[in-house]
Amino acid sequence: xxxxxxxxxxxxxxxxxxxxxxxxxxxxxxxxxxxxxxxxxxxxxxxxxxxxxxxxxxxxxxxxxxxxxxxxxxxxxxxxxxxxxxxxxxxxxxxxxxxxxxxxxxxxxxxxxxxxxxxxxxxxxxxxxxxxxxxxxxx
Numbered sequence: 001x002x003x004x005x006x007x008x009x010x011x012x013x014x015x016x017x018x019x020x021x022x023x024x025x026x027x028x029x030x031x032x033x034x035x036x037x038x039x040x041x042x043x044x045x046x047x048x049x050x051x052x053x054x055x056x057x058x059x060x061x062x063x064x065x066x067x068x069x070x071x072x073x074x075x076x077x078x079x080x081x082x083x084x085x086x087x088x089x090x091x092x093x094x095x096x097x098x099x100x101x102x103x104x105x106x107x108x109x110x111x112x113x114x115x116x117x118x119x120x121x122x123x124x125x126x127x128x129x130x131x132x133x134x135x136x137x138x139x
Contacts, residue, residue, distance in 0.1 A: 002131045003056035006036035010066040021117045053080040058087040058131030065094035
């Protein structure tokens with residue numbers, strides 16, 4: 001299984017029905033399990049996101065961080081990725097120096113950062129496409 005978890009950590013209104021990035025992932029990679037939440041999501045949703053990342057063979061955590069400077073609620077999800085030996089990636093939409101520093105010390109986790117979601121589409125397409133091909137080969 002390949003999982004895509006979208007976590008919005010910005011101060012903007014967290015509840016929107018349409019997220020173009022999630023729609024793009026679902027259209028391009030319908031086999032990928034998607035899940036989205038924000039920093040204000042209740043603990044049950046955060047726990048579900050953690051289990052999804054743990055149980056998936058390949059997982060991509062997409063963070064929308066804006067100008068965030070410290071690590072907070074995303075650490076629980078990052079901790080799951082730190083325990084994986086392979087098959088984990090993080091894409092960050094925004095500037096997050098602390099996150100960049102932490103992930104540079106984790107070469108087993110693929111990492112990309114962009115100013116817009118469109119900047120990250122090639123990274124997302126490569127990681128998700130390759131993970132689905134690998135899943136197909138293993139079955």
